[in-house]
Amino acid sequence: MTNQESLRLQYALRQRANDFGWDDTNIDVVDADLGLSGSTAAHREGFKDVIARVTLGEIGIILSYEVTRLARNCSDWYPLLDLCGYRQCLIADRDGVYDPGSTNGRLLLGLKGTISEVELHTLRGRLTAGLRAKAERGELTLLLPAGLERDTNGVVSKDPSREVQQRISLVFTTFLEGGSVGKVIRSFRDRALSIPRRDRFGDIAWRTPSASMISGILRNPAYAGAFVYGRTKSCRTSYASGKLKTARCPMAEWKVVVKDRYPAYIDWDGFERIQAMLRDNHAEYQRNQTRGVPREGAAILQGITWCGRCGHKMSIQYKGGSRYVCNSLLNHQGKTLCQHLPADPIDAQVVAAFFAAIAPAEVESWRRALNARQQTDEALDRAEEQSRLSDCAIRHSWPNDNIIGSILTIASSPLSWSGDGKERYANSGRLKRR
Numbered sequence: 001m002t003n004q005e006s007l008r009l010q011y012a013l014r015q016r017a018n019d020f021g022w023d024d025t026n027i028d029v030v031d032a033d034l035g036l037s038g039s040t041a042a043h044r045e046g047f048k049d050v051i052a053r054v055t056l057g058e059i060g061i062i063l064s065y066e067v068t069r070l071a072r073n074c075s076d077w078y079p080l081l082d083l084c085g086y087r088q089c090l091i092a093d094r095d096g097v098y099d100p101g102s103t104n105g106r107l108l109l110g111l112k113g114t115i116s117e118v119e120l121h122t123l124r125g126r127l128t129a130g131l132r133a134k135a136e137r138g139e140l141t142l143l144l145p146a147g148l149e150r151d152t153n154g155v156v157s158k159d160p161s162r163e164v165q166q167r168i169s170l171v172f173t174t175f176l177e178g179g180s181v182g183k184v185i186r187s188f189r190d191r192a193l194s195i196p197r198r199d200r201f202g203d204i205a206w207r208t209p210s211a212s213m214i215s216g217i218l219r220n221p222a223y224a225g226a227f228v229y230g231r232t233k234s235c236r237t238s239y240a241s242g243k244l245k246t247a248r249c250p251m252a253e254w255k256v257v258v259k260d261r262y263p264a265y266i267d268w269d270g271f272e273r274i275q276a277m278l279r280d281n282h283a284e285y286q287r288n289q290t291r292g293v294p295r296e297g298a299a300i301l302q303g304i305t306w307c308g309r310c311g312h313k314m315s316i317q318y319k320g321g322s323r324y325v326c327n328s329l330l331n332h333q334g335k336t337l338c339q340h341l342p343a344d345p346i347d348a349q350v351v352a353a354f355f356a357a358i359a360p361a362e363v364e365s366w367r368r369a370l371n372a373r374q375q376t377d378e379a380l381d382r383a384e385e386q387s388r389l390s391d392c393a394i395r396h397s398w399p400n401d402n403i404i405g406s407i408l409t410i411a412s413s414p415l416s417w418s419g420d421g422k423e424r425y426a427n428s429g430r431l432k433r434r
Helices: 005-011 013-019 045-055 074-087 103-136 162-178 181-190 211-219 268-281 328-333 343-357 360-397 401-412 420-427
Strands: 061-063 090-093 096-098 148-150 156-158 195-198 204-207 227-229 232-238 244-248 256-258 315-317 323-326 339-342
Touching (some): 005 013, 013 061, 045 074, 096 103, 103 227, 103 256, 162 181, 162 195, 162 268
Parallel strands (some): 061 090
Antiparallel strands (some): 090 096, 148 156, 227 256, 232 244, 315 323, 323 339
């Protein structure tokens, strides 16, 4: 870094404190927050130290090159003004010295704090607007997933490695065949296959597939050729480091979607179908109206049965006969089993109610559609049989390889020639040499 003027001006405040009459032994420089944003005080140890020392009455004046450097958040700024006013601590910047305990001093400092917070919002909005405009054109440079590469000119193409391309395509085809992330993982592990991932340096690294890796590939719209910006949103909660937590947004809430921007491994319709399958595989019928992944078993109401006593979801047990069991309280709270019901009578009632709800006209339409499909299948079978018989007839009418070879041998032998051709060949002397 070459621009150090702002830093020099801040450290020059020690001399200004000397001019006000403070000795060097009574002047402390707090520079623990250099390079940190003043939008929040959660991660600023220097600001917390100043608050604590003002509370104890150890500070007589706070000097800053600009008071807006102390805090850019009114929720942090006004408590500092209250403490300084109560402990008779002055605040000074390059424009003057202020007494937070007086009306005029508090008014000026309050206005400066409000302006600094608005200024931070204005700067962020200006930067975000430029970022958003570039994203709407699809020109914003984002980290590409494994399988896509960007050259020095900014052109995106598929990874030149055929193995990487085939492995990414295999993830999508296996999911469409199996219908769940778990089946994709089992298929890959049964064949000892790994998947390509980007490491922290951006290089391709082969990893053992996991649920998060497979799900990340299936949910990434870049593989469908789309540039997407705004797939996540910040939450009000934060991590211990002070970084805000993020949550995924539904597809309908994505801010920018530019299709056909990248070479695609799957078309957009197929990508939307995969997202619908992933949503439906999440077993939250009461909240999201999704029943979960279809599983093996004879029970009809698996995933959508809820206990009428405690309100928890009921599971299926097939040992000793099919039955619906409510064991949520037993598993999570150590209580007794709530209830269990045989599945066969319940399923029979559900099937009867289903057919009773279907109108006779709808049943007749279903039968006609089934008959039409059977007729179509039979017509296709007859056409395939006729094509096979035609191929057999053509093969039987065509001379076999031995006959063709004999004809070519006779035709190419000079001894089999007759007429002028044989005489010309004999006069050339070649027939005698043979």
